[in-house]
Amino acid sequence: xxxxxxxxxxxxxxxxxxxxxxxxxxxxxxxxxxxxxxxxxxxxxxxxxxxxxxxxxxxxxxxxxxxxxxxxxxxxxxxxxxxxxxxxxxxxxxxxxxxxxxxxxxxxxxxxxxxxxxxxxxxxxxxxxxxxxxxxxxxxxxxxxxxxxxxxxxxxxxxxxxxxxxxxxxxxxxxxxxxxxxxxxxxxxxxxxxxxxxxxxxxxxxxxxxxxxxxxxxxxxxxxxxxxxxxxxxxxxxxxxxxxxxxxxxxxxxxxxxxxxxxxxxxxxxxxxxxxxxxxxxxxxxxxxxxxxxxxxxxxxxxxxxxxxxxxxxxxxxxxxxxxxxxxxxxxxxxxxxxxxxxxxxxxxxxxxxxxxxxxxxxxxxxxxxxxxxxxxxxxxxxxxxxxxxxxxxxxxxxxxxxxxxxxxxxxxxxxxxxxxxxxxxxxxxxxxxxxxxxxxxxxxxxxxxxxxxxxxxxxxxxxxxxxxxxxxxxxxxxxxxxxxxxxxxxxxxxxxxxxxxxxxxxxxxxxxxxxxxxxxxxxxxxxxxxxxxxxxxxxxxxxxx
Amino acid sequence: xxxxxxxxxxxxxxxxxxxxxxxxxxxxxxxxxxxxxxxxxxxxxxxxxxxxxxxxxxxxxxxxxxxxxxxxxxxxxxxxxxxxxxxxxxxxxxxxxxxxxxxxxxxxxxxxxxxxxxxxxxxxxxxxxxxxxxxxxxxxxxxxxxxxxxxxxxxxxxxxxxxxxxxxxxxxxxxxxxxxxxxxxxxxxxxxxxxxxxxxxxxxxxxxxxxxxxxxxxxxxxxxxxxxxxxxxxxxxxxxxxxxxxxxxxxxxxxxxxxxxxxxxxxxxxxxxxxxxxxxxxxxxxxxxxxxxxxxxxxxxxxxxxxxxxxxxxxxxxxxxxxxxxxxxxxxxxxxxxxxxxxxxxx
Numbered sequence: 001x002x003x004x005x006x007x008x009x010x011x012x013x014x015x016x017x018x019x020x021x022x023x024x025x026x027x028x029x030x031x032x033x034x035x036x037x038x039x040x041x042x043x044x045x046x047x048x049x050x051x052x053x054x055x056x057x058x059x060x061x062x063x064x065x066x067x068x069x070x071x072x073x074x075x076x077x078x079x080x081x082x083x084x085x086x087x088x089x090x091x092x093x094x095x096x097x098x099x100x101x102x103x104x105x106x107x108x109x110x111x112x113x114x115x116x117x118x119x120x121x122x123x124x125x126x127x128x129x130x131x132x133x134x135x136x137x138x139x140x141x142x143x144x145x146x147x148x149x150x151x152x153x154x155x156x157x158x159x160x161x162x163x164x165x166x167x168x169x170x171x172x173x174x175x176x177x178x179x180x181x182x183x184x185x186x187x188x189x190x191x192x193x194x195x196x197x198x199x200x201x202x203x204x205x206x207x208x209x210x211x212x213x214x215x216x217x218x219x220x221x222x223x224x225x226x227x228x229x230x231x232x233x234x235x236x237x238x239x240x241x242x243x244x245x246x247x248x249x250x251x252x253x254x255x256x257x258x259x260x261x262x263x264x265x266x267x268x269x270x271x272x273x274x275x276x277x278x279x280x281x282x283x284x285x286x287x288x289x290x291x292x293x294x295x296x297x298x299x300x301x302x303x304x305x306x307x308x309x310x311x312x313x314x315x316x317x318x319x320x321x322x323x324x325x326x327x328x329x330x331x332x333x334x335x336x337x338x339x340x341x342x343x344x345x346x347x348x349x350x351x352x353x354x355x356x357x358x359x360x361x362x363x364x365x366x367x368x369x370x371x372x373x374x375x376x377x378x379x380x381x382x383x384x385x386x387x388x389x390x391x392x393x394x395x396x397x398x399x400x401x402x403x404x405x406x407x408x409x410x411x412x413x414x415x416x417x418x419x420x421x422x423x424x425x426x427x428x429x430x431x432x433x434x435x436x437x438x439x440x441x442x443x444x445x446x447x448x449x450x451x452x453x454x455x456x457x458x459x460x461x462x463x464x465x466x467x468x469x470x471x472x473x474x475x476x477x478x479x480x481x482x483x484x485x486x487x488x489x490x491x492x493x494x495x496x497x498x499x500x501x502x503x504x505x506x507x508x509x510x511x512x513x514x515x516x517x518x519x520x521x522x523x524x525x526x527x528x529x530x531x532x533x534x535x536x537x538x539x540x541x542x543x544x545x546x
Numbered sequence: 547x548x549x550x551x552x553x554x555x556x557x558x559x560x561x562x563x564x565x566x567x568x569x570x571x572x573x574x575x576x577x578x579x580x581x582x583x584x585x586x587x588x589x590x591x592x593x594x595x596x597x598x599x600x601x602x603x604x605x606x607x608x609x610x611x612x613x614x615x616x617x618x619x620x621x622x623x624x625x626x627x628x629x630x631x632x633x634x635x636x637x638x639x640x641x642x643x644x645x646x647x648x649x650x651x652x653x654x655x656x657x658x659x660x661x662x663x664x665x666x667x668x669x670x671x672x673x674x675x676x677x678x679x680x681x682x683x684x685x686x687x688x689x690x691x692x693x694x695x696x697x698x699x700x701x702x703x704x705x706x707x708x709x710x711x712x713x714x715x716x717x718x719x720x721x722x723x724x725x726x727x728x729x730x731x732x733x734x735x736x737x738x739x740x741x742x743x744x745x746x747x748x749x750x751x752x753x754x755x756x757x758x759x760x761x762x763x764x765x766x767x768x769x770x771x772x773x774x775x776x777x778x779x780x781x782x783x784x785x786x787x788x789x790x791x792x793x794x795x796x797x798x799x800x801x802x803x804x805x806x807x808x809x810x811x812x813x814x815x816x817x818x819x820x821x822x823x824x825x826x827x828x829x830x831x832x833x834x835x836x837x838x839x840x841x842x843x844x845x846x847x848x849x850x851x852x853x854x855x856x857x858x859x860x861x862x863x864x865x866x867x868x869x870x871x872x873x874x875x876x877x878x879x880x881x882x883x884x885x886x887x888x889x890x891x892x893x
Contacts, residue, residue: 055658234745238740239848
């Protein structure tokens with residue numbers, strides 16, 4: 001009792017405590033290869049979600065990346081699906097291939113796949129999905145690059161592209177849910193209230209949704225990859241993290257969609273509780289506005305990065321439960337991350353030399369350097385709803401104070417901070433109303449290499465996520481070549497070069513990635529598979545390996 | 547303005563039969579004077595409800611189109627903004643909003659894509675149940691304890707209870723809520739951890755029991771965080787009358803202490819208490835917003851909190867407006883019945 005209470009206090013950030021920071025993550029014991037095990041069916045699994053905004057889980061109404069997208073893909077299937085390590089494997093497609101030009105992608109579907117209402121899923125549904133998404137775009141699937149979809153027969157779909165796109169497999173093939181034409185052809189505005197329960201072809205049907213209260217799923221016994229292990233999944237919506245964690249502890253829930261903070265880890269590895277997870281891909285990045293002096297100078301951005309002690313931040317703010325970022329922007333566990341740009345540039349002497357070289361010196365001996373007579377003092381923007389990030393921002397400002405740059409942490413609510421960096425959705429036209437900020441990007445940014453292009457390309461219609469206003473023609477050229485490079489070796493070489501340019505120019509510096517630590521009740525369900533960088537709720541956890 | 551209309555609505559002449567005609571007349575006249583004032587308050591509040599959400603930085607584009615909406619073609623974003631009327635100048639938006647209010651329309655929520663009125667109809671009963679329960683329980687409890695304390699003023703127990711209630715009064719409600727959640731829901735397992743009713747449908751009496759079961763902790767939180775104010779007010783009010791002559795007379799007549807307290811002192815002291823009950827509706831509704839979040843109670847409070855995170859303007863405007871009307875209405879009722887309670891204010 002007492003210990004539980006202390007955990008609560010810590011969770012609320014009211015008590016500062018240090019506990020051991022062993023980084024052992026429980027996972028799912030996979031059976032030995034060659035040993036056949038029969039997996040017992042689980043009747044009901046209660047998975048608490050924190051997200052109130054998933055609505056009725058159609059591609060136009062679901063909200064979050066995790067768990068929302070993974071809840072939706074229990075109902076809908078994609079043509080290709082990623083395995084837990086993020087590698088694509090055929091799913092609705094038996095096979096898929098591209099011609100040498102990279103402009104024609106042929107997908108052959110499995111025979112006999114049906115939607116939940118028994119109607120067959122054919123290439124016509126694939127074509128319909130693409131056209132429907134082109135008419136009603138969603139940020140996640142902007143399909144302007146698909147010129148048309150040809151359907152030579154019921155199980156073959158050919159995507160004809162306007163330009164080659166190397167990551168076409170990752171998105172849309174492995175990301176876009178296939179919707180049934182016979183249901184959606186009657187729906188004119190998918191964004192408007194859609195009260196229907198979604199009809200897909202996935203392993204689960206959503207049988208009930210009560211706004212703000214619960215999503216309820218039932219296994220699809222006829223699923224083409226076999227009957228799921230769990231018959232019923234109940235997902236109560238719980239309004240706050242604390243109550244959700246407590247629900248797992250007390251047995252009101254078997255697992256939860258949010259990661260616990262490191263100080264609670266010991267609590268959740270005892271008494272029938274376990275945790276699953278690993279190094280998360282949701283990261284925190286130090287963004288520097290390249291349109292504001294002195295941040296337009298790469299040397300100054302270099303100096304800032306050299307003064308930041310990421311390791312200290314991970315040890316102090318995350319109690320060691322996290323990974324430091326790479327200057328090349330890509331998480332070190334990502335297959336195409338460049339080994340040469342993985343290590344942080346922490347070097348206070350180098351930082352001081354760079355700043356001296358720029359002529360920024362502390363002439364009045366107040367500990368802060370001046371630029372043309374005015375002190376190097378900036379507002380460090382961070383959103384206030386993540387206590388770990390606010391702590392990290394404080395440590396970060398102490399870090400750079402050692403080389404004579406003063407940062408004042410400004411913690412603002414999420415929408416306000418967002419608006420300062422995306423002013424009225426005019427990315428590219430303006431560079432945001434901030435100088436330096438600690439932002440977070442969702443895991444997805446590390447899963448598809450094409451994000452490196454949208455994040456830093458200087459053309460506003462390509463660099464839709466370019467929050468630092470970075471402009472470098474050499475980088476643009478590499479990014480454009482990379483996106484067309486269908487040959488994997490060529491592409492990886494280009495990606496490695498892009499990371500080198502980023503490590504040198506430092507428009508944004510990844511500081512840390514908090515570990516994902518998902519608590520669950522072992523006795524109900526012990527087969528959780530952690531999707532690298534993302535979470536435990538996914539098809540892989542719920543389907544028997546074949 | 548609507549003020550003259552409200553004045554015209556006052557019946558003139560002795561249209562009221564028999565029973566205390568003059569008093570009824572007076573209440574109506576009072577309404578004629580007060581009504582327009584309250585209407586003005588509602589109009590000002592409605593304007594503030596329009597302005598405040600829009601004064602917050604940030605915008606609802608992500609809510610309307612999905613995360614990272616800026617990856618969409620600019621024309622898609624422009625179309626969507628036009629569809630919900632956010633492309634219009636603020637003056638036009640304000641005019642539409644006010645015209646809608648006059649017609650009794652609150653618009654459509656951005657997130658839920660449903661009429662705001664539908665959402666509020668679903669949720670308001672729960673908030674009313676929570677706030678109503680807390681109001682009744684905290685009043686009864688506060689007055690009863692205050693009577694005991696006032697009668698024993700200066701003794702150790704009285705001093706102790708003042709300290710306790712002052713402590714409760716100054717403790718943040720969400721903190722009390724979390725403690726109750728940990729002790730009574732998580733550890734002792736006497737009450738459910740979250741929700742306004744069980745996920746498994748129940749019917750009839752079982753359903754009533756289930757709802758009551760879910761109500762206990764959130765209502766207790768509201769009671770604990772507001773009973774202090776009632777107690778302190780009632781105690782002060784009682785101490786005021788205890789020193790009065792008629793209590794002395796009653797004692798001299800040899801009446802039992804309990805009779806003196808219940809028959810003589812309490813009625814006289816109840817005036818400020820009664821007024822405070824209606825005035826506390828606003829504070830309780832404010833507290834309910836946070837408490838609903840702690841207990842995932844499906845009322846208007848948690849709905850509005852989500853709406854403010856996502857900048858769901860129509861829902862914020864509509865929800866705040868309905869809460870405003872309820873609070874102002876409670877004040878108006880207090881204003882109208884006060885003369886009945888206290889003849890001294892009748893002129």
